[in-house]
Amino acid sequence: xxxxxxxxxxxxxxxxxxxxxxxxxxxxxxxxxxxxxxxxxxxxxxxxxxxxxxxxxxxxxxxxxxxxxxxxxxxxxxxxxxxxxxxxxxxxxxxxxxxxxxxxxxxxxxxxxxxxxxxxxxxxxxxxxxxxxxxxxxxxxxxxxxxxxxxxxxxxxxxxxxxxxxxxxxxxxxxxxxxxxxxxxxxxxxxxxxxxxxxxxxxxxxxxxxxxxxxxxxxxxxxxxxxxxxxxxxxxxxxxxxxxxxxxxxxxxxxxxxxxxxxxxxxxxxxxxxxxxxxxxxxxxxxxxxxxxxxxxxxxxxxxxxxxxxxxxxxxxxxxxxxxxxxxxxxxxxx
Amino acid sequence: xxxxxxxxxxxxxxxxxxxxxxxxxxxxxxxxxxxxxxxxxxxxxxxxxxxxxxxxxxxxxxxxxxxxxxxxxxxxxxxxxxxxxxxxxxxxxxxxxxxxxxxxxxxxxxxxxxxxxxxxxxxxxxxxxxxxxxxxxxxxxxxxxxxxxxxxxxxxxxxxxxxxxxxxxxxxxxxxxxxxxxxxxxxxxxxxxxxxxxxxxxxxxxxxxxxxxxxxxxxxxxxxxxxxxxxxxxxxxxxxxxxxxxxxxxxxxxxxxxxxxxxxxxxxxxxxxxxxxxxxxxxxxxxxxxxxxxxxxxxxxxxxxxxxxxxxxxxxxxxxxxxxxxxxxxxxxxxxxxxxxxxxxxxxxxxxxxxxxxxxxxxxxxxxxxxxxxxxxxxxxxxxxxxxxxx
Numbered sequence: 249x250x251x252x253x254x255x256x257x258x259x260x261x262x263x264x265x266x267x268x269x270x271x272x273x274x275x276x277x278x279x280x281x282x283x284x285x286x287x288x289x290x291x292x293x294x295x296x297x298x299x300x301x302x303x304x305x306x307x308x309x310x311x312x313x314x315x316x317x318x319x320x321x322x323x324x325x326x327x328x329x330x331x332x333x334x335x336x337x338x339x340x341x342x343x344x345x346x347x348x349x350x351x352x353x354x355x356x357x358x359x360x361x362x363x364x365x366x367x368x369x370x371x372x373x374x375x376x377x378x379x380x381x382x383x384x385x386x387x388x389x390x391x392x393x394x395x396x397x398x399x400x401x402x403x404x405x406x407x408x409x410x411x412x413x414x415x416x417x418x419x420x421x422x423x424x425x426x427x428x429x430x431x432x433x434x435x436x437x438x439x440x441x442x443x444x445x446x447x448x449x450x451x452x453x454x455x456x457x458x459x460x461x462x463x464x465x466x467x468x469x470x471x472x473x474x475x476x477x478x479x480x481x482x483x484x485x486x487x488x489x490x491x492x493x494x495x496x497x498x499x500x501x502x503x504x505x506x507x508x509x510x511x512x513x514x515x516x517x518x519x520x521x522x523x524x525x526x527x528x529x530x531x532x533x534x535x536x537x538x539x540x541x542x543x544x545x546x547x548x549x550x551x552x553x554x555x556x557x558x559x560x561x562x563x564x565x566x567x568x569x570x571x572x573x574x575x576x577x578x579x580x581x582x583x
Numbered sequence: 584x585x586x587x588x589x590x591x592x593x594x595x596x597x598x599x600x601x602x603x604x605x606x607x608x609x610x611x612x613x614x615x616x617x618x619x620x621x622x623x624x625x626x627x628x629x630x631x632x633x634x635x636x637x638x639x640x641x642x643x644x645x646x647x648x649x650x651x652x653x654x655x656x657x658x659x660x661x662x663x664x665x666x667x668x669x670x671x672x673x674x675x676x677x678x679x680x681x682x683x684x685x686x687x688x689x690x691x692x693x694x695x696x697x698x699x700x701x702x703x704x705x706x707x708x709x710x711x712x713x714x715x716x717x718x719x720x721x722x723x724x725x726x727x728x729x730x731x732x733x734x735x736x737x738x739x740x741x742x743x744x745x746x747x748x749x750x751x752x753x754x755x756x757x758x759x760x761x762x763x764x765x766x767x768x769x770x771x772x773x774x775x776x777x778x779x780x781x782x783x784x785x786x787x788x789x790x791x792x793x794x795x796x797x798x799x800x801x802x803x804x805x806x807x808x809x810x811x812x813x814x815x816x817x818x819x820x821x822x823x824x825x826x827x828x829x830x831x832x833x834x835x836x837x838x839x840x841x842x843x844x845x846x847x848x849x850x851x852x853x854x855x856x857x858x859x860x861x862x863x864x865x866x867x868x869x870x871x872x873x874x875x876x877x878x879x880x881x882x883x884x885x886x887x888x889x890x891x892x893x894x895x896x897x898x899x900x901x902x903x904x905x906x907x908x909x910x911x912x913x914x915x916x917x918x919x920x921x922x923x924x925x926x927x928x929x930x931x932x933x934x935x936x937x938x939x940x941x942x943x944x945x946x947x948x949x950x951x952x953x954x955x956x957x958x959x960x961x962x963x964x965x966x967x968x969x970x971x972x973x974x
Contacts, residue, residue, distance in 0.1 A: 331708070332707075342692075342765065346692045350769040350772060353770060355774050358770040359832045359833050361770065363676060364730055364732050364964060367827075377826060380825070381742070383727050384730045396727065399742075399751070400825075403748075403749065405848070423697050463725075464725025464726070465669075466722060466726040470714075471708075471714040471718075567710075569718075570717055
């Protein structure tokens with residue numbers, strides 16, 4: 249019987265290239281937002297990069313890290329999650345129209361205003377010709393991408409893929425999001441995080457974690473507000489544990505949403521009542537709260553599972569508007 | 584892929600504001616192309632668009648109101664008042680609330696404080712329409728918005744189909760809405776891809792696309808769940824194919840290589856071969872590059888049946904509805920299967936010798952069993968959906 253494995257990770261985030269060693273300590277204190285236009289590693293022709301927006305640059309870089317030295321095969325796919333995606337090209341084009349009319353719109357900017365620009369650019373530059381799906385699931389996007397990537401692999405739509413997320417928090421979005429974030433939660437984040445997923449019967453080389461189960465559900469809420477978190481997180485956990493065939497007490501690591509104090513309280517309540525043995529995995533103060541950072545969390549959790557410091561982990565993300573995504577990961581040799 | 588029933592279809596378009604009037608206009612070869620009035624066209628090269636009548640509705644974005652009109656019709660046709668508990672929503676993201684956000688941002692650029700635009704800016708994110716649908720129509724299952732440019736809604740329908748066929752949920756509302764915005768109408772103008780006249784897909788004298796707007800939704804159900812409530816299928820989603828060209832940011836692979844892989848994958852998922860395809864509803868944007876590449880892919884796929892299989896594009900009628908294009912075309916395919924007829928390719932007059940397809944310029948009544956719906960997008964993104972008739 250085949251299983252789904254995470255065999256590589258990549259990141260361009262507040263801690264620079266690659267995932268940080270841990271979510272606490274020095275790396276957390278050194279956390280900072282990434283400057284725009286972070287240079288890629290060697291190997292890309294500069295001319296090809298001339299018009300790249302930051303989101304595309306970050307995603308290409310993270311995907312390349314996740315693919316590792318072997319790179320992509322011809323049918324490698326991508327599932328990329330966005331919370332707010334790449335806004336600067338949209339605003340730049342709007343300003344061009346405002347100042348000089350439609351004829352001033354830059355043809356070189358327009359393709360990067362489209363949500364799937366990062367996956368398109370990564371496909372071209374990393375030679376990935378399999379499915380290329382870009383999903384917007386707001387603050388749960390990175391986990392939604394991991395779940396839907398696992399589903400696409402299970403359905404046989406491709407043999408391997410890179411799943412993750414990318415978000416670029418430009419000054420405009422910073423301003424319009426400020427009141428929505430209610431000022432008291434963790435800071436909004438940005439960056440790109442990628443996971444290489446493979447479908448294989450045997451434990452593949454470099455396996456860091458096995459993707460055991462995933463679930464997506466939702467609750468009604470106004471688009472800019474979180475739903476009442478306790479019930480929807482509880483339903484998601486029930487669904488996930490049932491699909492994984494796990495007891496709540498067997499989970500020893502849990503990454504739950506802490507975007508706001510209210511969400512954190514609901515998550516703490518769920519952990520203490522339903523996951524009594526699970527250590528909290530608080531990553532959002534390091535990576536920031538955005539859609540992409542949940543893929544970073546999955547990468548960090550995979551590393552813990554690979555090291556043997558945890559055996560079973562659950563990740564549950566909740567978005568404004570009510571979408572909720574959950575993934576269960578297990579240590580590669582847990583069986 | 585286990586077959587997925589389509590039990591409802593809803594459409595709001597420039598040529599008809601429900602599925603019945605949309606189909607009637609398609610069969611008659613009517614065009615919804617007109618001059619842009621939604622916002623000042625300024626110095627655009629071409630201000631030709633396919634614009635919908637005002638969908639009305641409360642203070643939401645135009646895209647949200649378009650979506651609600653079409654989604655409610657799809658639910659009603661499926662015999663549902665609301666989405667059942669646990670149903671999913673798979674939306675193809677278009678520009679969402681960007682038109683309203685643009686209005687607010689232009690006021691900011693004129694000196695208005697940013698804080699005044701917050702209400703408009705809350706719709707700025709492409710997932711907002713899916714959240715509005717969830718709040719208004721129920722569900723409770725998975726909810727995503729596929730942001731894949733012009734394949735967005737074909738990808739959304741494909742993923743929604745996978746949810747049902749894999750048992751994730753028994754019912755999914757899948758489709759999209761998209762509204763005219765300065766970014767998209769101006770952007771395609773600046774790329775010089777817009778026709779000054781009207782779109783003529785696959786025509787030897789085609790001069791480009793015309794941007795459209797609208798919404799279309801399908802209700803996808805597992806046969807077991809649909810039977811249990813006495814619902815009958817309009818059509819069956821049989822296969823999904825997704826691929827990337829990995830070739831160019833805006834241009835398709837010149838041989839349509841990625842599109843061909845997506846079509847073959849959809850057929851393979853259904854256990855069928857190209858010989859089983861009776862009709863293709865193509866992307867057919869009417870740009871020189873798209874139609875040539877897609878035409879080459881279809882010639883390769885259909886082989887010696889290329890002169891027999893009718894290939895149409897509805898973009899001559901409803902324009903290129905971008906994020907909603909795949910859903911509009913999937914709706915047209917479902918209606919083709921229901922009515923056993925191929926609509927004409929509106930605007931088509933004379934064939935392009937380089938594209939030897941059978942492109943009808945009048946409606947073709949015929950027996951249809953399996954129909955492909957194909958979409959291509961920026962970045963070389965390709966999607967193919969295979970639909971079959973009522974089992």
